[in-house]
Amino acid sequence: MKREFLEGLGLEKEVIDKIMEENGKDINAEKAKATAKDDEIKTLKEQVDTANKEIKSYKDMNIDEIKQSVETWKTTAKEHEKAYEKLKNDTALKDAVRGYDTVDEDVLMKLIDRDSLKFSEDGISGLKEQIEGLKEAKPYLFKSDEGSKPEDDRFNAHTPPNSNGGSVSPMEEAIANVFNE
Structure with a gap:
């Protein structure tokens, strides 16, 4: 309009x-x-x-190419599944090794025979036995218990006798003789 x-x-x-x-x-x-x-x-x-x-x-489309592509994808999927399983097992193993008070986690990981371990949802069977064997064969890889005394005490600091008990150590006597004359 x-x-x-x-x-x-x-x-x-x-x-x-x-x-x-x-x-x-x-x-x-x-x-x-x-x-x-x-x-x-x-x-x-x-x-x-x-x-x-x-x-x-x-x-x-070429049906044969499609079939080949499917097979390729299946193979790739299996490889990725294996890689995932290995990563999952490696992570579980590393977490388990952390619980053993090791001095060097990486060295201990390299010494473990992974082929003899059985991984499951319940844990890792065979690991405890290997760790016990390594504790005996290579004790330097593990932190010592705080309550136990090391076998080699050559590097421990000398603690002088307590002078409050009336006895004087030979060193204290020598120092006193030099400075108190």
């Missing part, structure tokens, strides 16, 4: 403005519907194009 048409009917300017405003609302509502339908049509066209490309790619 055009403003000139309404002016030709002899309507007042305020009435024409209100009619034009109401007509504009209706037009905008219809434009929104048309835009939504255009978007829907565009989306459906894209989906049809994608489906046609997919169908064409299936026509061009």
Whole structure:
């Protein structure tokens, strides 16, 4: 509807403005519907194009290549599964070794025969026996118990006798003789 048409009917300017405003609302509502339908049509066209490309790619496929690809993926999946299992076992072993108060965790890990260990959800069987054997064969890899005295005490500091008991050590006597003269 055009403003000139309404002016030709002899309507007042305020009435024409209100009619034009109401007509504009209706037009905008219809434009929104048309835009939504255009978007829907565009989306459906894209989906049809994608489906046609997919169908064409299936026509061009070589079944033998697909079978080979499946086998390759199966092999890759098995390799990744083995790598995951090894990583999981290595992590469990490292965590278990931490509980044995070792001086050098990495060296101890290298000395453990992993092939003879059995990993399960309950723990690692065979590890305790290997650790006990290593404690006997290579005791320097483990921290000593605090309550036990080391066999070789050559490097322990000398503790002088207590001078409160009345006896004087020879060293204290020599020092006293030099400075008390």
